[in-house]
Amino acid sequence: MYGEKPGKPSSVSGSVTSSRITVNVAHNGRSTSFSANVSLPNRPGPHPAVVVYGGFGADTATIRDAGAAVISFDPYVVGKEGTGRANKQGAFYDIYGSNSSTGLLMAWAWGVSRIIDVIEASGGSILTADATGVTGCSRFGKGAFVAGVFDQRIALTMPIESGTAGLPILRGVPGEGAQSLSSAYGEQPWFGDAFGSYTGNPDGLPVDMHQMVGLIAPRGLLVMDNPHIANLGPRSASVAALAGAEVYKALGAGSNITYWSDVADGTHCANRAEWRAPLRQSIQAFLLGSGTPPGQMRISSRAAGNLSQWVDWTTPTLVDGPVPTPSVTPTASPAPSPAPSPTPSITPTPSPTPSPSATPTPTATPPPPPNPGGCTATVSLNQWNGGFVATIKVTAGSSGLSGWTTTVTLPGGAGVSNAWNSVNSGTSGTVRFTNAPWNGTVGAGQSTEFGFQGTGSGEGMRTTCA
Structure with missing residues (x-):
């Protein structure tokens, strides 16, 4: 899904001060460097630290007040967005090549691991390497999640509203109206290149995101989600958390995972009051070694997944040590005696019982009549109070396309704030979207998608294609 994460390079060096971390990497005749800012809490050190992706993550004031330092990590210096898959750029690709099949999320995770390498080598007088956290929101929530999955040194992983390529189960995304x-x-080379074979067939994958949660277990995991925006896939994310929690329970660590989508504010990436207490508890438990973790499943009834729809397996109880070998009676028809059933004490996880309610099905414009030799554009809309996400499917006619332009007429008061898989001209009224360099060629009868996030209401928008 994400591409290979290479092991530690042959040379990693750098420095840690009270305000900055520098990272220098050399490997196979190539070298690169990057840095990150540090903000210490107002108390004696050394301190555990939380790596915050791109300035968007858990509330940094609460992090510092709880006793952890904040490392402000710019993931774009390690893997730049806005590039094609054959020309990836940033510190990771300086070492492993611009045509590496590893996607940005894994490249960013590699960068976090190199920061931890430098902290480990620094002697621990300012920052401690045995207790590191990571957090981010939206695309940076995807990044924080992947970083926690693929580095066992990260004691606390805190993704926020991570959306598709983050926590939501991939098999659930198509039915929820998520991206x-x-x-x-x-939109960006977030996934590894190999995932392109599965975008239309998630059932063909041998894995799904609950197993990524299982790779974090039994380390600390605090997932903060937004049930108000279907485009983020919160229902599918709750399924991943619930299924992943079964791994935590099997390991006797049920209280080490918290999923919290029961929030009133639907603003994307807002710092919510409901999260401050579990955030503080998690930092104290997993980074400072004091108190107990929140251990809660606070799932909003707006976007509550039904685990029984997805799981057909029974959670085992795991124990340390070798698996007991059943004794066998040497008779003509050997029959093994029943295997023992150990039942270690498992920390209970609070189990709220929200009333699940189905996420509204995204509204879609009726498909226009076929346009032989040209193209058609249809829009699916995920609307919330004050904003929306529009996903537009461009379908070629009988002769295929070597480029396309979709004209979108927005309702009054609506505006485009962010677009992907396209280049837009204008942000309000009549907006023209042309293909990106990688999706202009569309075979006869085939389709491609682009999308944009908007402010106001998208109800009633009109689209044409040429």
């Missing part, structure tokens, strides 16, 4: 797999794959 489609093809849209997330094409």
Whole structure:
């Protein structure tokens, strides 16, 4: 899904001060460097630290007040967005090549691991390397999640509103109205290149995101989610958390995972009052070694996944040590005696019982009549109070396309704040979207998708294609 994460390079060096971390990497005749700012809490050190992606993550004031330092990590210096898959750029690709099949999320995770390498080598007088956290929101929530999955040194992983390519189960995304797999794959090179074969067939994958949660277990995991924006896939994210929690329970660590989508404010990436207490508890438990973790499943009834729809397996109880070998009676028909059933004490996880309610099905414009030799554009809309996400499917006619332009007429008061898989001209009224360099060629009868996030209401928008 994400591409290979190479092991530690042959040379990693750098420095840690009270305000900055520098990282220098050399490997196979190539070298690169990057840095990150540090903000210490107002108390004696050394301190554990939380790596915050791109300035968007858990509330930094609460992090410092709880006793952890903040490392402000710019993931774009390690893996730059806005590039094609054959020309990836940033510190990771300086070492492993611009045509590396590793996607940005894994490249960013590699960068976090190199920061931890430098902290480990620094002697621990300012920052401690045995207790590191990571957090981010939206695309940076995807990044924080992947970083926690693939580095066992990260004691606390805190993704926020991570959306497709983050926590939501990939098999659930198409039915929820979340950002489609093809849209997330094409918007930026977040996924690894190999995932392109599965964007239309998630059932063909041998893995799904609950197993990524299982790779974090039994380390600390605090997932903060937004049930008000279907485009983020919160229902599918709750399924991943619930299924992943079964791994935590099997390991006797049920209280080490918290999923919290029961929030009133629907603003994307807002610092919510409901999260301050579990955030503080998690930092104290997993980074400072004091108190107990929150251990809660606070799932909003707006976007509550039904685990029984997805799981057909029974959670085992795991124990340390070798698996007991059943004794066998040497008779003509050997029959093994029943295997023992150990039942270690498992920390209970609070189990709220929200009333699940189905996420509203995204509204879609009726498909226009076929346009032989040209193209058609249809829009699916995910609307919330004050904003929306529009996903637009461009379908070629009988002769295929070597480029396309979709004209979108927005309702009064609506505006475009962010677009992907396209280049837009204008942000309000009549807006023209042309293909990106990688999705202009569309075979006869085939489709591609682009999308944009908007302010106001998208109800009633009109689209044409040429």
